[in-house]
Amino acid sequence: MTAFLHNFVNPEVLQVALPLILEGMRVTLLLTASILPTGILAGLALSVLRTRQSRFLNFFIVVFADVFRAVPPLVILILIFFALPYLGVQLSGFAAAWLGLSLVLAAFSEEIFWAALTSVPRGQWEASRATGLGATATLRRVIFPQAIRLAIPPLTNRAIAIGKGTALASVIAVPEILNHATNVQAQTANPSPLTLAALAYLALFLPLVVASRWVESRFRWKR
């Protein structure tokens, strides 16, 4: 038992790791906070563009959404970080992680918003257009308020998944929680920093996972 404690909650190692893990938490939060608005807004914009029913545009939107939902996010981050430089585009790890995960979130949000928008009965469109509202006003004041209800639970889950996905950025040397933890672990030959990292992630994401249960029951579609 003492060997176990020595390895997994070693006070000396923890003392070294704590400030770094806290710094890592700041970077994890900053990265997540930069990805969420860009990803969700881009997805929303694409889904609204898709309601214009232009075949040409829709083709590209669907291809975009399919590609970024099918290719693993880690592959996308590595392509952006290690392959783009061959085109002369050298992004920092943070910028590459922000761009890659924003694209993934945009693809998923587009599909979520689109499914929600199409679930509003056509009659709602027709009725509100018939009352003299324009296409934009119809979308904004009639369709969207009904659709958002349906979009919020899957969007919450996807946002949590993307937040957890920022751990992937450790692979491209972004100094977030996991990156700091593995560095200290390598220097001290002791896995206590990993214990601390695990606690840091639980502190950030467990409340969100529990909250997502509440969101799911709150916005459940009554059939």
Place this chain on the structure above:
Amino acid sequence: MIERLVDSFLNPVVLEASVPYLVRGLLVTLEVCALVIPLGIAGGLSLALAYRTRSRLWRGLLIAFIDFFRAFPPLVLLVFVFYGLPFAGIEIGSLAAVTIAFSLNTSSFYGEIFRAGIESVDRGQWEAARATGLGGFRTTTAVILPQAVRNVLPDLIGNTLEVVKLTSLASVVALPELLRMARVSQGLTYNPTPLVVAAGIYLVLLWPFVRLLSLMERRLAVTA
């Protein structure tokens, strides 16, 4: 310009040299999927069936287990299992670490999906099946589960898709799966073609499921 693009991203010479690596990597990726998907489904189903207990304590513990592993980033879990367990005297290889970490992670996601599916089946179905003389086991397997699975089929497919994508994280602990082999091949040739081709392989493998999922979600949205 086009020439430079092709030279960097779809270089035929590099492509030819990297094919054997990528094929081996793809086989390992499929092997990991063949381990983790059945284990995850079995684990998830067990969690969901156990959740039908009347004991509030057990239900609370099961939810805590599920939420714990849903909150834990799978990469962190994998690194913890792979680099941490040896310090506890448990020496394991990368395939075992990947299987353990991802099975725990995916069990909890499958568990949550199956639980929602079982809850979506009307209680009357259970009572009616029991009243016709079916036992508890037969009622579960022949009446409840088929309806539960049908109700959450898009989520099940969606989660399975996520599991396949998840296997790419195994590259971090040097398991020679598709992404790892693409990176090795990239390192040998100083050319990112293998990475582009690996991304293409994932796309070809998973695109049909992504499409299917979109179609299913649309159909559900229309009938809702």
